[in-house]
Amino acid sequence: MVTAYEFRHLSEEEKYERFMERIERGEKIEAHDWMPDDYRTNLIKLIAMHGISEIMGAFPEKEWVPKAPTLHRKLAIMAKVQDEVGHGQLLLRVAEDLMKPLGKDREDIMQDLFEKRLKFHNVFHMPAPTWADAAIIAWLVDGAAILTQTMLLKTSYGPYGRALKRICQEESFHAKHGESLVLALASGSDYQRKMLQEALNRWWEPLLMFFGPRSAKEVGHSKVDVNIKYKIRSKTNEELRQEFLTKYVPQIKRLGLTIPDETLRFDEDKQQWIYKDPDWEKFKQIINGNGPKTDSRLKLRRDSYEKTAWVREALAKYNKNRMLVG
């Protein structure tokens, strides 16, 4: 072990070596530890994207919060969306600590979002035109998110792992809520079943896209390899997508729903799911900010942010005054 004093006098290469030794030993890296620049930038990118996805994820469901068809459903979806915003806040705090040495803060995150420099998950660019979409989102989008987040629980970055621990606990309630919504529709009237099937048709491709491309080949670049090297993540996109299919294909079929992919089958020899690839060009377009609902949702967020600027100014002034008095 080297002391903090000795560590400061090591060369950059030696620091990097020590860092990689820690990663290999499975140690957790903390916010104030030395870390290579690309570890920091990759984490910021991943965690800010994750956080802002939770925040933007409130919009497709927002529409259905007041419209939920019973008092119980209203309460449940309110609780769910409130959790998501809470996750977003928790994750953004983790990202903000990482950004501090770079002189950046929440305001930069918001501006990056508005200018489409900060991306968010493909699924939250999509329309959710019926109550059944809210059901599919809660069941399958949250179900997909649980798989990625569970994988990330073991991440080498301590603060992210701890935030995820809490998030995963709450997400499992969301999936139950989603399951309950879907079950009610699947065992309901013709209208309800039709609505559910149509929502599944709409969400199938975005769900496959959710895990990201198989390799850099599909979209031209990927951070997966670097993230695996640093043990930020432990599984590839394809491994997660296969897990998703294994978990949900039988459940979807049991509900009497049809998966909109005639080529979908499990290959016993290869021990893997064969499926129709989503349109990766479309995926690229969507996450670059050209999805069907990207602009209208960003507009909602941006307009309201601008209209409440006077409130943030007032709070800053109030806190400044209080510090002067105190």
Added chain:
Amino acid sequence: MTDNKILRELIYQLADDNFIHSYRGSEWLGLVPHIEEDVAYSSITQDTMGHAYMFYKLLEEMGEGNSDELAHARKPKDFRNAILLEEKNGTGTYLDNPDYDWAFTVVRNLFYNVYKETQLESLKQSSYEPLSITARKIETEQYYHLMHWKTWFMQLMQSTEEARTRMENAIRRVWKDFGGVISQGRYADEFSARKYIEPEEVLGQRCLDKLGELCKSVDFNLEGKPGMEKGNGRNGEHTEDLKQALETLSEVYFSDAEASSW
């Protein structure tokens, strides 16, 4: 009127106030000044919907019908909420070009919650035991809600000139219809005669005293009596805003006549 009918009138006021107030809160989701507030306000909104649920359940237990039907299927004229609580947050809708007024929201939330606190304190002594039990349950959450809106109110009233002006305008606006919140409607005397709740004048004055003090602490004088310019919701008078709110709240509920459950 029978005792039962009188009692139901009071509980509809409580249920509908909370239901509509929660709805207006839920429209703010994703649009509030910062993310921390989104977490806090959506939690308050959810609690408030929970309070509405408890009151609708009381009505259901009294034989008024299924609580979901009570919340979603009554006509606007059957609602007993105060008109101030049904007023829109601003122009536009919660999905399309919302231009919402945060100052109005803070003041409306604070004023209503000060009344709600006063109301709950009184209901704890209600001669109708289920009502007093419900009031006790709600009170624990109510404490935090009130603290939240007091904090916003105090901070915005003592910050920038712009915030002060906006807040004072909001107070004047809320004041014009706050009388409708305090009102217990045409059966007020019967409520207090049966000791369901204290008399309108007593509760009203207690609430106005609290508000007067709060405003005075930030150098603002509440002048005169609060008004009821748009009518008395307790007697079934309502605005177009309630009609639109109910259409949204029950859109899915009414979307399929065949559906037996959701």
